[in-house]
Amino acid sequence: MTERSSLRTRAVAGEPVDPTYRAIGTPVVQATSFVVEPGEVGFSAADMQEEQPYFYGRWGSPTVRVLEQRLADLDDGEDAVCFASGMAAVSGLLLHLLRAGDHAIVSDVCYAGVAELCAGALRRLGVEITFADLSDLDEVRGALRPGTRLVYAETPVNPTLRLADVEALADLAHRAGAALAVDSTIATPFGLRPLALGADYVLHSLTKYACGHGDALGGVVVGRRAAMAALRQDALVHLGAAMSPSSASLILRGLVTLPLRMRAHEEGARAVAEFLERHPRVRRVLYPGLASHPQAELARRQLENASGLLAFVADGGDALARRLAERLRLVLYAVSLGKHRSLVYFLPTEDLLRTSFPLQGEKAARFRALAGEGLFRLSVGLEAPEEIVADLEQALR
Ligand SMILES: *Cc1c(COP(=O)(O)O)cnc(C)c1O
Numbered sequence: 001m002t003e004r005s006s007l008r009t010r011a012v013a014g015e016p017v018d019p020t021y022r023a024i025g026t027p028v029v030q031a032t033s034f035v036v037e038p039g040e041v042g043f044s045a046a047d048m049q050e051e052q053p054y055f056y057g058r059w060g061s062p063t064v065r066v067l068e069q070r071l072a073d074l075d076d077g078e079d080a081v082c083f084a085s086g087m088a089a090v091s092g093l094l095l096h097l098l099r100a101g102d103h104a105i106v107s108d109v110c111y112a113g114v115a116e117l118c119a120g121a122l123r124r125l126g127v128e129i130t131f132a133d134l135s136d137l138d139e140v141r142g143a144l145r146p147g148t149r150l151v152y153a154e155t156p157v158n159p160t161l162r163l164a165d166v167e168a169l170a171d172l173a174h175r176a177g178a179a180l181a182v183d184s185t186i187a188t189p190f191g192l193r194p195l196a197l198g199a200d201y202v203l204h205s206l207t208k209y210a211c212g213h214g215d216a217l218g219g220v221v222v223g224r225r226a227a228m229a230a231l232r233q234d235a236l237v238h239l240g241a242a243m244s245p246s247s248a249s250l251i252l253r254g255l256v257t258l259p260l261r262m263r264a265h266e267e268g269a270r271a272v273a274e275f276l277e278r279h280p281r282v283r284r285v286l287y288p289g290l291a292s293h294p295q296a297e298l299a300r301r302q303l304e305n306a307s308g309l310l311a312f313v314a315d316g317g318d319a320l321a322r323r324l325a326e327r328l329r330l331v332l333y334a335v336s337l338g339k340h341r342s343l344v345y346f347l348p349t350e351d352l353l354r355t356s357f358p359l360q361g362e363k364a365a366r367f368r369a370l371a372g373e374g375l376f377r378l379s380v381g382l383e384a385p386e387e388i389v390a391d392l393e394q395a396l397r
Contacts, residue, residue: 007074007190008259014073015066015252026066028249032057045237050229059237063245067252068220071210074189074255075202077222081232082248084241086185086205087113089219092235093181093201094118094152100126103147107134108363109162110154111183111205112356118152119358131358134164135295137172144176153199154183155192156303158337159311159347159377160370161286163295166302170198185209186337190262191305195222206251208338209307212261216250218243261340264382265308268342271385272378272392273310281320281396283372284313308380309337314396317373321346324376327395330383337379342388348374 005013018027034054041055042048054061064082072080083089094117098104106118108131118129130143134153144151151173155164166182173180181201182194188209194202204210206218221231236242266289273287285292288299289306299306314320324344325333331342349371353359359367380388 010073011259012256014070015256026063026249026252028245029062030245032061034061045233048229048233048237050225057245058240058242060232061245063252064243064248067243067248067255070252070255071189071204071206071220072222075184075195075222076193077195077202078225079228080220080222081228081236082206082243083219083221083236084243084247085217086111086203086207086219087117088239088241089203089205089221090114090183091117091121092239092241093203093221093231094122094127094150095239096231096235097150097179098122098127101128101147102149103128103130103145104150104152105130105132105134105140105143105148105178106152107154107157107164108132108359109157109160109357109367111158111185112352114152114154114183115356115358133162133363134169135162137165137168140169140172144172144178146177148173148176148178151178151180152183153180154185156186156288156307156309158186158309159375161186161288161293161309161311163288163293163298163302165298166192166194166197166199170200174198186307186309187303187305188258188262188307190259191303191307193304197302200224200227206254208336209262209265210254210258210338211251212254212258212338212340213250214336214339214341216247216254218247218251261382262305262307265338265380266305268382268385268388269306269308269310269380272380272388275389275392276310276312279314279393279396281316282312282314284370286311286375309377310380311375311377313370313372313374314376318346318348321374321376324395328391329394330387330391331378331381331395337377339379340382342381342383343379345377346374347371347377 068080153164179200182199185205201223287310
């Protein structure tokens with residue numbers, strides 16, 4: 001596609017016509033071995049060439065490769081590496097970039113799996129981690145040190161929808177000689193442009209909005225060509241979490257409608273957030289598309305789409321969670337986000353603080369003040385907004 005094509009057109013027409021059959025969609029090539037000339041491809045990952053023929057499925061395969069090129073294009077990156085899940089992409093990148101003695105700064109509130117990976121396996125391997133509030137640039141400045149190799153941000157963060165200023169973080173990280181990685185799962189390429197704002201790596205859990213139909217797991221890292229080649233050798237070939245071609249095919253199908261779905265998710269989330277904000281039982285609504293979001297100015301500046309994920313705090317906590325699960329007809333009580341169906345899930349504050357978020361003292365107190373007994377995380381789906389609102393209204397009564 002030309003440089004000037006809109007993202008919406010690129011999402012539809014960026015998928016190449018299949019060169020073998022002239023099919024208008026990408027065939028699913030399930031084979032895990034490919035015929036090569038003797039000596040054509042080295043047996044070790046260390047001998048991997050950039051544009052080498054397909055060799056073994058874990059190294060790369062045609063359907064997954066088309067998806068990688070599509071995702072690199074949508075984020076305006078040079079190349080991309082797909083993984084079996086979002087967590088495989090995160091762990092692959094972190095294990096590739098960091099070694100014992102290195103220091104990394106990671107958002108103190110983020111996807112629970114990432115927080116637990118950093119506090120667990122990465123620290124056991126000797127990587128030094130500082131958990132910081134990345135929306136507070138002074139805190140980031142104070143956390144940077146000579147050995148800092150990476151700043152790892154998520155924006156908006158799951159589950160509090162706090163934002164990080166990607167441009168300012170890139171500037172701070174680069175001045176200190178560190179790289180910036182941004183998990184942009186919730187924003188998608190249609191909401192946030194991390195690479196254009198200066199990030200070195202952008203990650204997505206493709207399981208969420210990119211796939212969009214709740215039927216495939218996947219993850220991706222997008223970045224510079226040489227960096228992606230090194231990541232593929234080190235993290236994909238050796239750690240082994242390769243994406244399956246059938247998942248790649250489902251995610252390719254999802255990408256076509258991603259810009260249209262993001263508009264609908266945003267429209268629905270805005271309607272639901274405004275309804276919840278007026279509801280007497282609801283104490284607080286966290287959604288970057290609301291004027292009441294504490295970083296509304298940053299949201300206007302960096303988010304082109306506020307996405308479909310919101311969180312709210314309501315009187316009743318656990319008991320209310322049980323009531324919602326029982327009474328909701330349209331909205332399903334289930335984890336995850338970015339799917340066609342609206343999903344709600346209760347995240348009890350004390351559980352999050354015990355198992356996932358490394359918050360102590362003043363920071364834990366601030367989180368308790370924000371989240372109360374717990375956060376109801378609501379991923380607003382593609383149903384008619386007024387019917388989602390009506391369902392919540394009858395269940396909250
Ligand atoms: C879901 C999620 C992940 C992990 O992705 P999986 O595909 O579930 O492994 C990482 N980051 C964010 C922000 C997520 O929402």
